[in-house]
Amino acid sequence: MQFFLIAGAVNALLSVAFGAFGAHMLEGRVADKYLDTWQTAVQYQMFHSIGLMVVAVLMSTTFIGPLGSLSWAGYLMLAGIVIFSGSLYVLSLTGISVLGAITPIGGVAFIAGWVMLIIAASKAL
Template sequence: MNKKIVVTAAILGMVAVITGAFGAHALKELVTPKYLQTWGTAVQYHFYHVFALLFLAVLNRSSSKLINTSYWLFTLGILLFSGSLYALTLLSIHPSGVMSILGPITPLGGVLFIVGWFTLALAAWKEK
């Protein structure tokens, strides 16, 4: 088990629960249904990739470079994909010019997720 990955997953998992609860209880009255759905998508992908991190922690036997790369790709993907969706939703309460900057960040986070899964597949393929 890789302690660094488990600690990261635990912290990001805790944040996913907090953001999920915040969206379910506090945001209902503040944002449109569209942005509430955006928040829900952020939480959903956030959790998916926390579980992926936990899987990496168990899979990681010898600090494989590919597993470590997947770890960073998933972690940064959560921050960029979910983080940008959280920010877009919160900024919709009081829109500003920053929203146009955040839009392109979301797909970048999605690409990191995709590359992370591909890297995980490569790590599994190379496993003896």
């Protein structure tokens, strides 16, 4: 539980910092399409940072508890942040288009994480 809370908070912090960096330091230095890509990475990182914190809170309650599927939800969301947002950040800074092929793997991790959260909630009912 503590791991996911810290991971969520750190990623939320990084999301705000990367958002500010993109808005203030990248404008005029990278193409507009890469600014949009950067913004997408920031948004998905923040959404899933909140998801990680939700997982942490659910793990701390007696309602759901530390179920395996809940842990998987957190790990998959974290992997999604690293792979999805990370690849988009690097793509935006370098223009290496092959990185776009990695991004969907992170998207699948996000989806799987939410599915695991649904499974955990279903088991608790």
